[in-house]
Amino acid sequence: MRIIFSLPGSERLGGDLAARLGAEQGVLETRRFPDGESYVRIVSEVGGKAAVLVCTLAQPDEQFLRLVFTARTLRELGASSITLVAPYLGYMRQDTRFRPGEAVTSASFADLLSREVDRLITVDPHLHRHAALSEIYAIPALALHAAPLLAAWITGHVAQPLIIGPDIESEQWVAEVAGRAGAPHLVLRKQRHGDRSVTVEMPDVTGWRDLQPVLIDDIVSSGRTMIEAAKGLVGQGLPPPVCLAVHALFAEAAFAQLAETAKVVISTDTVAHPSNAISVAGLLAQALQATA
Numbered sequence: 001m002r003i004i005f006s007l008p009g010s011e012r013l014g015g016d017l018a019a020r021l022g023a024e025q026g027v028l029e030t031r032r033f034p035d036g037e038s039y040v041r042i043v044s045e046v047g048g049k050a051a052v053l054v055c056t057l058a059q060p061d062e063q064f065l066r067l068v069f070t071a072r073t074l075r076e077l078g079a080s081s082i083t084l085v086a087p088y089l090g091y092m093r094q095d096t097r098f099r100p101g102e103a104v105t106s107a108s109f110a111d112l113l114s115r116e117v118d119r120l121i122t123v124d125p126h127l128h129r130h131a132a133l134s135e136i137y138a139i140p141a142l143a144l145h146a147a148p149l150l151a152a153w154i155t156g157h158v159a160q161p162l163i164i165g166p167d168i169e170s171e172q173w174v175a176e177v178a179g180r181a182g183a184p185h186l187v188l189r190k191q192r193h194g195d196r197s198v199t200v201e202m203p204d205v206t207g208w209r210d211l212q213p214v215l216i217d218d219i220v221s222s223g224r225t226m227i228e229a230a231k232g233l234v235g236q237g238l239p240p241p242v243c244l245a246v247h248a249l250f251a252e253a254a255f256a257q258l259a260e261t262a263k264v265v266i267s268t269d270t271v272a273h274p275s276n277a278i279s280v281a282g283l284l285a286q287a288l289q290a291t292a
C-alpha cells in the first residue's frame with residue numbers, strides 16, 4: 001500500500017499524484033520553531049506502507065533538513081520503503097571544481113540524499129559533466145524527460161516554430177523537442193562571467209525572421225541566459241520569443257525582466273510558479289506506478 005506525503009511547496013503536485021494513483025494522502029505536520037529549527041510530525045499510520053515523499057528541491061538548503069527528519073521518522077515508524085519524488089533536483093550545476101578549492105556540491109548532495117531515501121525520481125536533472133545520475137547517486141535514481149510534453153505544448157500553441165537553445169548544455173533538450181515538434185532548431189553560445197552575468201554569442205539569424213522563435217532551457221534561475229538570448233534574437237529582427245523552461249526557479253526579478261522581452265513565458269510545474277502551464281504529474285504518476 002502506498003502513502004504520499006507532500007513537503008511544503010509541493011502540496012499541489014503531491015495531491016495530484018495521490019489522486020492519479022488512488023493512493024492515500026499522508027498527513028504531515030511541519031513548521032519552524034521560533035529559532036528557525038524544523039518541527040516534523042507524521043500523523044498518518046505508515047507501518048508497512050510504501051512511502052512517497054514529494055519535495056521539489058528548488059530551495060535545497062531550506063528543505064533538506066526537514067526532508068531528512070521526515071524520511072528518518074517514516075523509517076522509525078515502519079514505512080516499508082521511501083521514494084523521493086523531487087521534480088526539480090537542486091545542486092546539479094556545481095558538477096566540477098571550476099576553481100581550486102570549490103566544493104563539488106552535486107556529488108556531496110547526492111551522497112547525503114542517497115543515505116536517506118531508497119529511490120529517487122526526478123525530471124530533467126541538469127546532467128552536463130555527469131552523464132547519468134548513477135555516477136553520483138548510490139540509490140536507484142530515475143531521470144524522467146519533459147521533452148515530449150514541451151514538444152506537445154509547442155505543437156498545440158505555436159505556428160511555425162524555430163526551436164532555440166541558449167547554450168551548448170541545452171542542446172540535448174532542444175534537439176529532442178525540435179525533432180518531436182517537426183521544427184528546425186539552433187543552439188547559441190553562452191559565456192557565464194558570474195552568477196548574474198552572461199553573454200550570448202549570436203550567429204546571423206536574420207534568415208529565420210518568418211518563424212516564431214521558441215527559446216528552451218532546462219533551468220531559468222537569474223534569468224540572464226534567457227534574457228540575453230531573447231534580446232539577441234529581437235535585436236536581429238526576429239519576433240519576441242516564446243520562452244519555455246522546464247524548471248522555473250526565477251530568482252529575484254528574473255520573471256518580470258524576461259517578460260519584458262518575451263512574447264510569453266511558460267514552464268512545467270516541477271517548481272510551482274505563475275508561468276506553469278505544462279504539468280509533469282502524469283509523467284511522475286506513470287513512473288511511480290511502474291515502481292510499485
Ligand code: R5P
Pocket residue numbers: 093167169170195198217218219220221222223224225226
Ligand atoms: C545552465 O547551464 C543551465 O542550462 C541554464 O542555462 C542556467 O542554469 C540558467 O541560469 P540563469 O537563469 O541564472 O542564467
